[in-house]
Amino acid sequence: QLQLQESGPGLVKPSETLSLTCTVSGASINSFYWTWIRQPPGKGLEWIAFIHTSGNTKYNPSLRGRVTISVDTSNSHFSLKLSSVTAADTGIYYCAAVGLPQGYWFDPWGQGTLITVSS
Amino acid sequence: DIQMTQSPSSLSASVGDRVTITCRASQSIATFLSWYQQKQGKAPKLLIYSASTLQSGVSSRFSGSGSGTHFTLTISSLQPEDFATYHCQQGYDIPLTFGQGTNLEIK
Numbered sequence: 001q002l003q004l005q006e007s008g009p010g011l012v013k014p015s016e017t018l019s020l021t022c023t024v025s026g027a028s029i030n031s032f033y034w035t036w037i038r039q040p041p042g043k044g045l046e047w048i049a050f051i052h053t054s055g056n057t058k059y060n061p062s063l064r065g066r067v068t069i070s071v072d073t074s075n076s077h078f079s080l081k082l083s084s085v086t087a088a089d090t091g092i093y094y095c096a097a098v099g100l101p102q103g104y105w106f107d108p109w110g111q112g113t114l115i116t117v118s119s
Numbered sequence: 120d121i122q123m124t125q126s127p128s129s130l131s132a133s134v135g136d137r138v139t140i141t142c143r144a145s146q147s148i149a150t151f152l153s154w155y156q157q158k159q160g161k162a163p164k165l166l167i168y169s170a171s172t173l174q175s176g177v178s179s180r181f182s183g184s185g186s187g188t189h190f191t192l193t194i195s196s197l198q199p200e201d202f203a204t205y206h207c208q209q210g211y212d213i214p215l216t217f218g219q220g221t222n223l224e225i226k
Binding site for chain 2: 044045046047058060061062094099102103104105106107108109110111112
């Protein structure tokens with residue numbers, strides 16, 4: 001059974017770079033597209049980016065080039081870096097597998113990791 | 120960006136009720152629409168993809184329909200475990216976008 005687990009620092013200072021990792025188990029990381037989604041406190045969901053091991057990546061333009069997604073096939077994990085963070089980047093960050101075809105959908109999700117941006 | 124608008128934003132209902140949540144897209148997305156259930160403090164869970172395909176393991180109480188810009192999620196007979204927030208998501212174009220969520224509460 002495919003499972004995902006996020007890991008991250010919990011607290012990040014403003015202007016610094018947030019780094020998150022999602023560890024994949026129960027299936028080959030080469031089998032899917034992988035994605036990051038976030039949810040500010042009390043708000044809706046925002047898609048951030050997705051990646052395939054072929055190198056195909058897509059980003060949400062709203063994050064204005066601050067985001068980099070990467071995949072490490074040898075260690076079965078994928079990662080997210082978000083630079084120049086502000087308080088607006090506070091929230092729960094989820095990783096998920098991307099379902100295809102018939103559009104993009106997300107299943108399963110990791111449990112999420114809370115990231116707080118504060119000095 | 121394709122804007123997704125859910126209605127209502129919140130809904131009170133009773134166990135056994137039939138409930139329908141609507142999601143509208145700002146432009147046609149064919150049937151590239153998914154629905155998720157999110158319980159308090161938990162990650163979202165996929166219920167339906169391709170507008171009407173029930174994800175494996177999801178109760179048949181849930182059904183989805185629609186195409187183009189208008190979609191619905193129906194719960195045929197509410198159970199206590201169904202009280203949660205529901206999100207729609209378009210998978211047609213980048214950036215992938217979600218509705219604002221519908222909070223389903225117990226009456």
